[in-house]
Amino acid sequence: MGRYVQDAFVGRGESRWCWQNEMEFAEKAHVLKMLARELGQDTTPAIDELAQHGLDAALGVLSVATGGSVGEAYLRHRALWRAGQSIA
Numbered sequence: 001m002g003r004y005v006q007d008a009f010v011g012r013g014e015s016r017w018c019w020q021n022e023m024e025f026a027e028k029a030h031v032l033k034m035l036a037r038e039l040g041q042d043t044t045p046a047i048d049e050l051a052q053h054g055l056d057a058a059l060g061v062l063s064v065a066t067g068g069s070v071g072e073a074y075l076r077h078r079a080l081w082r083a084g085q086s087i088a
Contacts, residue, residue: 025050025051027078027081027082028050028055028058029047029050030081031074031077031078031081032046032047032050032058032059032062032074033046033047034077034080034081035062035070035073035074035077036062038073038077039062039065039066039070039073041062041065041066045061045065046058046059046061046062049061059071059074
């Protein structure tokens with residue numbers, strides 16, 4: 001009986017882990033969209049790159065499109081988004 005309880009606990013832990021990963025991806029995607037719009041860029045290439053290769057690759061797409069570094073701008077947008085989420 002104890003083994004079943006342990007297995008059930010692992011399942012919930014994995015479920016929570018998956019949920020956290022999904023929420024983290026959603027946050028990154030939202031912030032990338034905000035940043036791309038501010039830079040006057042299409043959001044689709046950056047989101048596609050995020051899904052396939054991660055955040056660094058997505059920021060690289062925006063950097064190439066704008067001709068400059070966007071890392072600082074991403075961090076600024078993420079801070080603004082998180083601040084807005086804490087108010088709501």
